[in-house]
Amino acid sequence: MTYPNLKELGWNAEFLRQLDIDEIGRLTPVRLTSVHRDRVEALGEDGPRTLLLPPGLTTGEVAVGDWVLADTASDPEADRIDRVLDRKSLLHRRAAGTDVRDQLIAANVDTLFITSSFNEDFNPARLERFLALALAAGVQPVFVMTKADLCDDLDPYLDALRDLAPSVPVVALDARDSDAAAQLADWCGPVQTVALLGSSGVGKSTLAATLTGDDIVTQDIRDDDAKGRHTTTARSFHRLKDGGWLIDTPGMRAVRLAGVEEGIDAVFADVAELAAGCRFTDCQHDTEPGCAVQAAIEAGDLDPDRLARWQKLKLEEARHSESLAQANARGKRFGKIVKEIKRAKPRYRE
Ligand SMILES: Nc1nc2c(ncn2[C@@H]2O[C@H](COP(=O)(O)OP(=O)(O)OP(=O)(O)O)[C@@H](O)[C@H]2O)c(=O)[nH]1
Numbered sequence: 001m002t003y004p005n006l007k008e009l010g011w012n013a014e015f016l017r018q019l020d021i022d023e024i025g026r027l028t029p030v031r032l033t034s035v036h037r038d039r040v041e042a043l044g045e046d047g048p049r050t051l052l053l054p055p056g057l058t059t060g061e062v063a064v065g066d067w068v069l070a071d072t073a074s075d076p077e078a079d080r081i082d083r084v085l086d087r088k089s090l091l092h093r094r095a096a097g098t099d100v101r102d103q104l105i106a107a108n109v110d111t112l113f114i115t116s117s118f119n120e121d122f123n124p125a126r127l128e129r130f131l132a133l134a135l136a137a138g139v140q141p142v143f144v145m146t147k148a149d150l151c152d153d154l155d156p157y158l159d160a161l162r163d164l165a166p167s168v169p170v171v172a173l174d175a176r177d178s179d180a181a182a183q184l185a186d187w188c189g190p191v192q193t194v195a196l197l198g199s200s201g202v203g204k205s206t207l208a209a210t211l212t213g214d215d216i217v218t219q220d221i222r223d224d225d226a227k228g229r230h231t232t233t234a235r236s237f238h239r240l241k242d243g244g245w246l247i248d249t250p251g252m253r254a255v256r257l258a259g260v261e262e263g264i265d266a267v268f269a270d271v272a273e274l275a276a277g278c279r280f281t282d283c284q285h286d287t288e289p290g291c292a293v294q295a296a297i298e299a300g301d302l303d304p305d306r307l308a309r310w311q312k313l314k315l316e317e318a319r320h321s322e323s324l325a326q327a328n329a330r331g332k333r334f335g336k337i338v339k340e341i342k343r344a345k346p347r348y349r350e
């Protein structure tokens, strides 16, 4: 069995530069292909490996696509991660439900295929949200529009996408057709890593199968977390027909924003620029005098819906970032209390 070499796995000079002389001989670079509660799976030049984590590092701090240095010599019982290399990009989101922790989705992704279909699923607010996520992560976004075969008139959708983000490439395709791979070939070649994002039913699994040549029905690997709840922590890493890699994330209906303010401002650069011209720095762009945003709306230069979507996203971002900061503070307080309790408790056995 031959395995892909490091370069084929996406390794490049940026990662190599992070190793010091001692590490080059002693440690092995490998790329993470799935993350479980207590261990990770990785792929390197010698094939797949299971790695344990060193003290002080949890699986919540690593993501599929990460490059890590594996220590395969120190402990005869198990291979371990020595350290995680700096990432060139990191997609993350807020965890589901009331959990406000940041959840890592995928690391070192070059291109995010923001997938939507030409039908009722088409939703500008959702696309902007995905776009903000991609830009904040440092990933190139591409709009991949599926079910083109079912739509009589693509133009209104294509126009809407151009208004939304003029510089983002748009590809319209039938996800079931093998031509789809050729249409996306620019982003799927050797050394490139892509990820798919989009709501349920838009055709992500279908497209993944077309791009990889496998029928990779998303297999969520369920793990029990510390509280015994079932969580989906594993993501899959698949070889693309064109030589690159696909990180396949389970359907994400609602991406929770947090810490992506820069991404939002980039997506709404036109509105943000207008807002910078308002008379008051804390202008709410409502009825304030000297509001450049309202002036643009009146002049027909700005769609009021777009202003509303910007405000909604910013509010959501502010709220989530705040709760994240609060949760971190709470976590620290909790940690302190646990330590105090431990200190106070008599120790019967060690
Ligand atoms: N006609 C047509 N059907 C498509 C296309 N893409 C996907 N489908 C169909 O749409 C349905 C849903 O596709 P999936 O690939 O399962 O969608 P998904 O995004 O993976 O959905 P989740 O797994 O729920 O996230 C399937 O019946 C596909 O065959 C397309 O481009 N054209």
Ligand SMILES: [Zn+2]
Binding pocket: 275, 278, 279, 283, 284, 285, 286, 288, 290, 291, 292, 293, 294
């Ligand atoms: Zn204003």
